[in-house]
Amino acid sequence: MKLKHRITYNLLILLSNFVQSLKPINQYYYANKLGSICYQLLKIRQKEARKNISIAFPKLSEKKRENILKDTYRFFIYSSMQFLSLPKSITHGNISVNGTQYLKEALDKNKGVLLVSGHFGLWELILGWFGINKYSLLLIGQKQKNVGADRFINELRKNNGIKILPRKSSLELMYSALENNDILTLASDQDAKKSGIFVNFFGVKASTPKGAALFHLKSKSPIIFVTCHMESINKYILNIEPVKTQNKSDIESITISYTRLLENVIKKHPEQYFWFHRRWKTKPS
Numbered sequence: 001m002k003l004k005h006r007i008t009y010n011l012l013i014l015l016s017n018f019v020q021s022l023k024p025i026n027q028y029y030y031a032n033k034l035g036s037i038c039y040q041l042l043k044i045r046q047k048e049a050r051k052n053i054s055i056a057f058p059k060l061s062e063k064k065r066e067n068i069l070k071d072t073y074r075f076f077i078y079s080s081m082q083f084l085s086l087p088k089s090i091t092h093g094n095i096s097v098n099g100t101q102y103l104k105e106a107l108d109k110n111k112g113v114l115l116v117s118g119h120f121g122l123w124e125l126i127l128g129w130f131g132i133n134k135y136s137l138l139l140i141g142q143k144q145k146n147v148g149a150d151r152f153i154n155e156l157r158k159n160n161g162i163k164i165l166p167r168k169s170s171l172e173l174m175y176s177a178l179e180n181n182d183i184l185t186l187a188s189d190q191d192a193k194k195s196g197i198f199v200n201f202f203g204v205k206a207s208t209p210k211g212a213a214l215f216h217l218k219s220k221s222p223i224i225f226v227t228c229h230m231e232s233i234n235k236y237i238l239n240i241e242p243v244k245t246q247n248k249s250d251i252e253s254i255t256i257s258y259t260r261l262l263e264n265v266i267k268k269h270p271e272q273y274f275w276f277h278r279r280w281k282t283k284p285s
């Protein structure tokens with residue numbers, strides 16, 4: 001590991017220890033302060049985020065859309081702190097879980113489960129909750145360019161019971177996991193370029209990953225849609241609901257179903273969505 005990567009790794013460990021030492025109210029205070037500073041100084045993807053919020057909420061005033069952007073910075077810092085605080089953010093946090101019956105019903109089918117989510121709310125707490133509660137959950141991980149950061153993130157996830165599959169893992173390995181009745185996690189809200197399927201997201205066609213739909217059609221594994229959002233300081237709602245499919249379901253109808261679920265929850269808590277992705281980058285031909 002290169003020196004700069006070792007430094008990154010050790011700094012993240014120190015940062016994690018510091019964040020865990022803070023009380024929730026102090027984490028929230030620092031997140032607000034740091035988020036405001038980031039909004040003022042970090043302009044990376046800010047133009048893209050502002051554009052995305054305008055697409056999603058064209059009827060809101062410019063001031064209200066800008067407030068969503070400001071709050072997005074603050075929330076992202078706060079959610080990052082909760083990731084750095086694992087497992088304490090779960091074991092000491094007030095997490096209400098809705099829909100566990102849907103999870104049980106899905107697992108009882110013994111065909112594996114496809115967990116679909118997006119970059120909304122405290123998505124790392126979703127992974128942590130499943131891992132800490134001893135569910136066999138696999139995450140298709142995105143490798144970080146910085147080896148030190150990649151090692152830290154993967155170690156933190158693995159230490160909380162999450163199994164990591166490299167993004168370039170074979171499909172056979174993924175189908176094998178479903179055959180073992182594991183839970184396969186898929187984020188389905190980033191631009192999928194020309195390999196995706198175009199479905200409406202806030203009324204605009206967006207290239208959307210179709211992996212969950214393809215896995216379901218071949219394996220008949222049930223799909224659940226899971227989010228975790230912040231209600232107040234140290235109080236979170238983890239929500240599990242089924243993605244309803246039928247015998248006549250196809251890639252488009254399944255993708256529309258979970259995209260609509262994500263859109264609905266974003267409308268309720270727009271500041272908790274990661275608006276910095278180039279969600280509408282690829283245009284229909």
